Amino acid sequence: xxxxxxxxxxxxxxxxxxxxxxxxxxxxxxxxxxxxxxxxxxxxxxxxxxxxxxxxxxxxxxxxxxxxxxxxxxxxxxxxxxxxxxxxxxxxxxxxxxxxxxxxxxxxxxxxxxxxxxxxxxxxxxxxxxxxxxxxxxxxxxxxxxxxxxxxxxxxxxxxxxxxxxxxxxxxxxxxxxxxxxxxxxxxxxxxxxxxxxxxxxxxxxxxxxxxxxxxxxxxxxxxxxxxxxxxxxxxxxxxxxxxxxxxxxxxxxxxxxxxxxxxxxxxxxxxxxxxxxxxxxxxxxxxxxxxxxxxxxxxxxxxxxxxxxxxxxxxxxxxxxxxxxxxxxxxxxxxxxxxxxxxxxxxxxxxxxxxxxxxxxxxxxxxxxxxxxxxxxxxxxxxxxxxxxxxxxxxxxxxxxxxxxxxxxxxxxxxxxxxxxxxxxxxxxxxxxxxxxxxxxxxxxxxxxxxxxxxxxxxxxxxxxxxxxxxxxxxxxxxxxxxxxxxxxxxxxxxxxxxxxxxx
Amino acid sequence: xxxxxxxxxxxxxxxxxxxxxxxxxxxxxxxxxxxxxxxxxxxxxxxxxxxxxxxxxxxxxxxxxxxxxxxxxxxxxxxxxxxxxxxxxxxxxxxxxxxxxxxxxxxxxxxxxxxxxxxxxxxxxxxxxxxxxxxxxxxxxxxxxxxxxxxxxxxxxxxxxxxxxxxxxxxxxxxxxxxxxxxxxxxxxxxxxxxxxxxxxxxxxxxxxxxxxxxxxxxxxxxxxxxxxxxxxxxxxxxxxxxxxxxxxxxxxxxxxxxxxxxxxxxxxxxxxxxxxxxxxxxxxxxxxxxxxxxxxxxxxxxxxxxxxxxxxxxxx
Numbered sequence: 001x002x003x004x005x006x007x008x009x010x011x012x013x014x015x016x017x018x019x020x021x022x023x024x025x026x027x028x029x030x031x032x033x034x035x036x037x038x039x040x041x042x043x044x045x046x047x048x049x050x051x052x053x054x055x056x057x058x059x060x061x062x063x064x065x066x067x068x069x070x071x072x073x074x075x076x077x078x079x080x081x082x083x084x085x086x087x088x089x090x091x092x093x094x095x096x097x098x099x100x101x102x103x104x105x106x107x108x109x110x111x112x113x114x115x116x117x118x119x120x121x122x123x124x125x126x127x128x129x130x131x132x133x134x135x136x137x138x139x140x141x142x143x144x145x146x147x148x149x150x151x152x153x154x155x156x157x158x159x160x161x162x163x164x165x166x167x168x169x170x171x172x173x174x175x176x177x178x179x180x181x182x183x184x185x186x187x188x189x190x191x192x193x194x195x196x197x198x199x200x201x202x203x204x205x206x207x208x209x210x211x212x213x214x215x216x217x218x219x220x221x222x223x224x225x226x227x228x229x230x231x232x233x234x235x236x237x238x239x240x241x242x243x244x245x246x247x248x249x250x251x252x253x254x255x256x257x258x259x260x261x262x263x264x265x266x267x268x269x270x271x272x273x274x275x276x277x278x279x280x281x282x283x284x285x286x287x288x289x290x291x292x293x294x295x296x297x298x299x300x301x302x303x304x305x306x307x308x309x310x311x312x313x314x315x316x317x318x319x320x321x322x323x324x325x326x327x328x329x330x331x332x333x334x335x336x337x338x339x340x341x342x343x344x345x346x347x348x349x350x351x352x353x354x355x356x357x358x359x360x361x362x363x364x365x366x367x368x369x370x371x372x373x374x375x376x377x378x379x380x381x382x383x384x385x386x387x388x389x390x391x392x393x394x395x396x397x398x399x400x401x402x403x404x405x406x407x408x409x410x411x412x413x414x415x416x417x418x419x420x421x422x423x424x425x426x427x428x429x430x431x432x433x434x435x436x437x438x439x440x441x442x443x444x445x446x447x448x449x450x451x452x453x454x455x456x457x458x459x460x461x462x463x464x465x466x467x468x469x470x471x472x473x474x475x476x477x478x479x480x481x482x483x484x485x486x487x488x489x490x491x492x493x494x495x496x497x498x499x500x501x502x503x504x505x
Numbered sequence: 506x507x508x509x510x511x512x513x514x515x516x517x518x519x520x521x522x523x524x525x526x527x528x529x530x531x532x533x534x535x536x537x538x539x540x541x542x543x544x545x546x547x548x549x550x551x552x553x554x555x556x557x558x559x560x561x562x563x564x565x566x567x568x569x570x571x572x573x574x575x576x577x578x579x580x581x582x583x584x585x586x587x588x589x590x591x592x593x594x595x596x597x598x599x600x601x602x603x604x605x606x607x608x609x610x611x612x613x614x615x616x617x618x619x620x621x622x623x624x625x626x627x628x629x630x631x632x633x634x635x636x637x638x639x640x641x642x643x644x645x646x647x648x649x650x651x652x653x654x655x656x657x658x659x660x661x662x663x664x665x666x667x668x669x670x671x672x673x674x675x676x677x678x679x680x681x682x683x684x685x686x687x688x689x690x691x692x693x694x695x696x697x698x699x700x701x702x703x704x705x706x707x708x709x710x711x712x713x714x715x716x717x718x719x720x721x722x723x724x725x726x727x728x729x730x731x732x733x734x735x736x737x738x739x740x741x742x743x744x745x746x747x748x749x750x751x752x753x754x755x756x757x758x759x760x761x762x763x764x765x766x767x768x769x770x771x772x773x774x775x776x777x778x779x780x781x782x783x784x785x786x787x788x789x790x791x792x793x794x795x796x797x798x799x800x801x802x803x804x805x806x807x808x809x810x811x812x813x814x815x816x817x818x819x820x821x822x
Contacts, residue, residue, distance in 0.1 A: 243671060
């Protein structure tokens with residue numbers, strides 16, 4: 001996956017975190033139904049994200065993470081649905097004093113679907129696949145910090161880094177451990193996960209069945225079938241008619257009404273990692289002045305905007321960091337809606353008569369509506385917004401590559417992407433040396449607590465600087481028939497763990 | 506006749522060649538680099554160069570063109586940039602959905618349109634003819650996807666008789682579900698198609714009804730219906746067959762929309778996805794195969810027309 005939803009509308013995906021309330025509800029529901037579920041039931045899952053191939057280093061798209069991460073393939077670590085990083089195929093690991101050498105011990109008794117036992121050589125070749133020359137993995141850059149991988153014995157290996165990287169376990173949660181004899185995995189698989197690929201019919205469906213030799217707990221269902229739709233309406237109809245049991249993400253609020261008040265369905269919401277933002281070009285006047293940016297932030301009523309677009313769904317954010325990132329703090333009070341103070345601040349910054357700017361707006365939902373809303377709100381404080389509609393490709397060349405813009409709208413989908421504010425060359429050109437330092441150094445610290453502390457600090461600074469205008473966080477909505485429970489609500493990084501899904505008789 | 510078939514076949518091959526050239530040029534004129542699309546947004550220039558080398562888009566256009574024609578001559582449509590699967594194999598699998606859909610809809614449309622069209626012509630002054638004309642006019646005005654949505658609402662969501670979309674994982678190995686999943690799409694196309702077809706049949710029939718030869722046949726003592734069956738239908742069939750050829754081709758291409766409404770894994774969804782992803786081999790393959798099929802339909806329609814109408818055969822002598 002790329003760092004943000006880009007050219008294709010299909011690449012847009014809300015990744016979400018559970019609201020405490022809804023996840024507690026789902027858990028208690030799962031507990032009540034636990035005895036009644038049918039362990040052989042096949043779960044039909046409707047999805048709009050068909051993988052292009054089955055290799056996550058070969059441009060397969062987010063659909064492959066949804067179907068395969070944690071289900072067919074496992075990593076040394078797993079990013080849980082709550083955003084925690086936990087060991088999976090790693091039994092244990094140690095970090096050298098200088099933070100440069102990680103030593104991993106592998107779990108015993110793990111076998112691949114082909115029957116081969118898991119060895120350290122498989123792990124080495126799997127990491128090498130991700131950083132290889134022709135790899136299209138989104139983790140290639142972050143894992144470029146690896147200098148060498150050395151196999152000590154069948155169950156032990158060391159990874160030596162060029163510079164300390166406290167995020168290594170997190171980044172390794174993206175790396176599938178593939179049998180080193182598997183060869184080309186674009187149409188077949190050989191992983192260690194609880195499910196085996198039984199069949200994939202391109203354009204239609206992908207079926208997984210439980211792996212008999214799985215080292216961990218056996219799945220609570222008799223297999224899953226991902227059914228792929230190209231059209232959201234067709235997907236919703238399939239759920240309404242019982243052809244599928246769950247749909248993994250609802251993209252349009254309009255569609256929800258047919259499920260929300262119907263006892264046959266459960267609508268679950270989480271706060272996602274997809275942020276709708278208005279990014280200024282922070283290099284140029286007047287956006288190089290934090291006072292102006294703060295004033296604009298105070299002039300826009302985000303709550304009203306979110307409500308207009310998503311009704312009761314979605315979450316307000318005070319910065320770029322969503323609640324599932326470890327460095328989240330509630331910053332919605334910083335530069336909260338207050339048009340009166342916005343006018344004052346604009347006057348103080350020397351713009352008592354306002355100013356005008358062009359807002360480059362991608363031509364797909366929800367950006368054009370958001371642009372109009374922002375235009376109205378800013379007109380109230382004397383700022384004139386000219387809306388310029390562009391295509392996704394133009395966005396990429398004009399804004400992302402050439403950085404030729406005043407302000408733009410975009411949705412950023414990733415988990416832990418505050419790091420973009422530490423890169424002064426990024427398209428929005430935010431350059432605060434303190435933030436750059438904090439973000440760079442947070443990677444070299446010795447403990448996750450220190451990393452969290454530093455990034456929390458960076459988070460506060462970007463909020464106070466109003467580096468961009470963070471409008472709202474998309475909701476992540478999963479809808480199921482009410483007899484199905486145990487599915488992940490958050491879908492972080494598009495993952496959809498299916499092993500705990502239960503279907504009542 | 507044989508000479509005609511051979512000449513017609515030559516025209517078909519030349520048309521296919523021209524289409525292949527046009528396709529090649531058009532796809533390369535499109536903005537956007539497939540290699541850049543393949544490696545994704547944060548890619549470095551080196552990664553893009555590597556991807557270009559991998560898919561061959563770094564070679565001069567002339568070299569690419571010659572390789573492309575060579576491959577085509579051997580029926581090799583290459584490998585998808587994105588899925589890496591052979592294009593021909595995937596087209597074959599998806600034709601298994603699109604062709605049955607097209608032909609079933611086509612025959613159903615004929616079964617509906619031909620008798621009704623004749624009836625509308627014969628009774629053109631009565632209420633039956635008028636009603637049929639109005640209904641067919643409405644049918645032409647209705648967009649095909651809208652009818653699809655209506656049918657889904659009625660037969661899937663309300664009555665729960667038929668699936669609302671999708672195709673079984675095991676395809677025709679699961680015949681019951683495969684057939685059920687085709688019913689609504691076939692109905693959707695057939696209804697829309699029969700509306701326009703009916704109007705052609707009616708027009709052709711009306712012309713025949715007013716013709717001199719029919720009047721002569723009746724003057725020679727044949728009954729109205731007898732004359733119609735012996736002389737009228739065959740004469741009216743000549744223009745209708747040429748229209749049928751065009752209609753069949755249109756149905757095939759129109760299946761793109763219907764496949765989208767019903768989430769069917771046919772050629773249409775392969776084409777749309779290929780365009781989104783700048784997957785040239787897939788797009789090229791689908792278009793070449795579609796072009797070939799449309800040309801073949803025209804070829805067959807021309808031959809049938811000759812067989813029906815001796816005047817066309819005589820004219821060449």
